[in-house]
Structures are given as structure tokens and as C-alpha cells.
Amino acid sequence: MPQGRIVKALAGYYYVQDGDALWQCRARGVFRKKGITPLVGDEVVYETNGTEGTITEILPRTSELIRPPIANIDQAILVFSLVEPDFNPQLLDKFLVHTEAANVDAVICLTKADLLSDKEKLNRIRERCNAIGYPVVVTSSKGKRGIEDIRAYLGGHLSVFAGQSGVGKSSLLNALFSGLSLETAPISQKLGRGRHTTRHVELIHLAEGGWVADTPGFSSLDFQSIEANELGLYFKEMRAMLGECKFRGCLHVNEPGCAVRAAVEAHEIQPARYENYLQFLQEIKERKPRY
Incomplete structure (x- = not known):
């Protein structure tokens, strides 16, 4: 039977990429009975009737994140804005705990550098991140600062871009991949944080090899799976x-x-x-x- 990778899950369908072909698939009912949910990033075995496919087997996962729900990633680009919303070190540490628990390498991406007037603040944040052993890239989507530095981390990996709502993930991905045109939204003046503009997880295939996931933004993480x-x-x-x-x-x-x-x-x-x-x-x- 053919094999492929789930690149998108939407409205009960799983879209499986197999070479140049993209199949719209349903999952077999046996997965639901066993409490197993196929995830974006899963490598799967499927069968087709010529127009639509059925996922018959999910191959063993190398990693799994709960929020965002994605499998088999080996690298997380944790996107945090320097301003609008302000850098949140506690939330960053929460993300780092979850990536460490999933055995996934993390790269910290600090966005909106063009909006930060206090350069000493930038240096303090960067030193904090470097001191605990994580690479840091400072970016500005408008000025293209740091875009190629981020791109250099992506080849050959299955990477997830994750972070709080409104930190500029979609703007960053639009700057990285011309023609992507992901929706962006302004920061809520009342709440000081962004509205969700990405509503489902989807993998983007890279010309240089590898995959990138854009994920829905969210404001909090819990520790349900960590003792x-x-x-x-x-x-x-x-x-x-x-x-x-x-x-x-x-x-x-x-x-x-x-x-x-x-x-x-x-x-x-x-x-x-x-x-x-x-x-x-x-x-x-x-x-x-x-x-």
C-alpha cells in the first residue's frame, strides 16, 4: 500500500502528500475506537478508490506535541515578539519545557526588532536565552532582518513555528516564503495581544528539503502530561x-x-x-x- 505524510487536517479530512500527489483522506473508524487521532506530520499508510483515500495505518512517531497538535517534528522555532505584545519570559520557559519534554530542539526567534527602541532590553533578552543554551535569531519581517538566518535552520528538518497569538508568526512565514500570503491581524488594543489568524496546522514543503508547520496561535499551555x-x-x-x-x-x-x-x-x-x-x-x- 502507498505511504505519505499528513500535511493538513481540516473538517474531518486528512490531506496526505505522497510525492507530487495530494490525497484527501478519511481515517478508519478503528482509530477512533482506540482513541488514536491522526496528526499533521504523521507518516501513514493509505488506500484510495481513485478519488478519495482512507488512512489504514499510522507509522510510529518520533515525537508528538499536544499544543500545537503535530507529530514527528525535530525542531521548534519559538516565535516571541519583543513588543506588541511585550516579551514574556515565563511563557517562553513554558514553551521550552514542552519542547524539551517532546525531545525537540528549540530555536528562539525574537520578532518586531524594528519596533523596539530600547536596544539594551534586546541585549538582555538575547543574553538570557543564550545563557540557557538556546540559539537566538532576531528578526524584523518589514526590514527582512534575520530572515535568512532563520531559513538556514530549516533545511532537512520538520520544523514547527509556534508562539503566542500576535507575535508575528504569519508575517515571518510570509517573509520567508514568497507567495504564501498567510492572513495577518492587528494587535487588539484592549487585550494587548493578537487575534488568531491561523486556524489549522498545515505543513509547507521546502524546496531545499524539509517541512515547516504554521500553527494556530494560543495564549497558554498546561502541564497535563508532565509530572x-x-x-x-x-x-x-x-x-x-x-x-x-x-x-x-x-x-x-x-x-x-x-x-x-x-x-x-x-x-x-x-x-x-x-x-x-x-x-x-x-x-x-x-x-x-x-x-
């Missing part, structure tokens, strides 16, 4: 200290002999990052179970 004793593993600087705490299973809160808290006091770990860790840990402890 309290796992959270520290998804902060790079804490993971590097694995095994150095006095007690096994240390949550780095008030346990004696905690190497992480000692590193925070010595400013080897950024205090702001540690505060975000504590906030996320509390969210995990207080979450309500889903049934």
Missing part, C-alpha cells in the same frame, strides 16, 4: 546537575543538600528561571485530573 518529578529534567541547566542533589527525587524546593538551589544562590542558574520552575511545579501539583 512534578520530571519537570526539572526539562530545564537544561537543572538537567545538567542530575544526581548532584543529596536526596534522590529532589524537587529543588526546600530539601537539604539541593544542588540546584545552591546554583541559584550562586547565580549559576538564573533566579528568574528558577522562579518560573517553582511556579510551574505549583501548577502541576494543583492541576485537576482529566477524566
Whole structure:
């Protein structure tokens, strides 16, 4: 049977790319019975009747994100604006936790550099991101600044562009890929954040090889799939200290002999990052179970 990749999911249909052919497919009912949902990015086996296809098998996934719902990515371009809306370090750390949990490499893209008058603020943000071990690219879609730097990361990867609403993902993708013309929307003056302009996940095939996903914007992430004793593993600087705490299973809160808290006091770990860790840990402890 033929194989392909799901490049779009819309209104109950899955669009499967197989070479130059694009098939509109339904998923077999057995997936629903098993509680399995095909995702954009899935490699699948399908069959056709000449006009429409049916997905019969989903091949094993190498990675999976919940929000945005996408499979088999190996790189996340995390898009955060410097202004309008203002840079949100806590939300960035939340995104980084989720990409680390999915074993996906992250590149931080800072947009709207042309709108930021405080260059020292830009330097502080960039230094914060570099210090925790993530590459940073500063862009401006209007001036094309940094566009080629982002493009250099994309070849040969299945990359997802993700970030809060209104940070300029669609504008960035329009600057990267001429002729794309994704809808953009102004920032809400009342809320200070953008309206959602991308309403479904779709993969864009790159001429140089690889795929890029534009995803719906969203304002929050939860920790439903992450346990309290796992959270520290998804902060790079804490993971590097694995095994150095006095007690096994240390949550780095008030346990004696905690190497992480000692590193925070010595400013080897950024205090702001540690505060975000504590906030996320509390969210995990207080979450309500889903049934």
C-alpha cells in the first residue's frame, strides 16, 4: 500500500502528500475506537478508490506535541515578539519545557526588532536565552532582518513555528516564503495581544528539503502530561546537575543538600528561571485530573 505524510487536517479530512500527489483522506473508524487521532506530520499508510483515500495505518512517531497538535517534528522555532505584545519570559520557559519534554530542539526567534527602541532590553533578552543554551535569531519581517538566518535552520528538518497569538508568526512565514500570503491581524488594543489568524496546522514543503508547520496561535499551555518529578529534567541547566542533589527525587524546593538551589544562590542558574520552575511545579501539583 502507498505511504505519505499528513500535511493538513481540516473538517474531518486528512490531506496526505505522497510525492507530487495530494490525497484527501478519511481515517478508519478503528482509530477512533482506540482513541488514536491522526496528526499533521504523521507518516501513514493509505488506500484510495481513485478519488478519495482512507488512512489504514499510522507509522510510529518520533515525537508528538499536544499544543500545537503535530507529530514527528525535530525542531521548534519559538516565535516571541519583543513588543506588541511585550516579551514574556515565563511563557517562553513554558514553551521550552514542552519542547524539551517532546525531545525537540528549540530555536528562539525574537520578532518586531524594528519596533523596539530600547536596544539594551534586546541585549538582555538575547543574553538570557543564550545563557540557557538556546540559539537566538532576531528578526524584523518589514526590514527582512534575520530572515535568512532563520531559513538556514530549516533545511532537512520538520520544523514547527509556534508562539503566542500576535507575535508575528504569519508575517515571518510570509517573509520567508514568497507567495504564501498567510492572513495577518492587528494587535487588539484592549487585550494587548493578537487575534488568531491561523486556524489549522498545515505543513509547507521546502524546496531545499524539509517541512515547516504554521500553527494556530494560543495564549497558554498546561502541564497535563508532565509530572512534578520530571519537570526539572526539562530545564537544561537543572538537567545538567542530575544526581548532584543529596536526596534522590529532589524537587529543588526546600530539601537539604539541593544542588540546584545552591546554583541559584550562586547565580549559576538564573533566579528568574528558577522562579518560573517553582511556579510551574505549583501548577502541576494543583492541576485537576482529566477524566
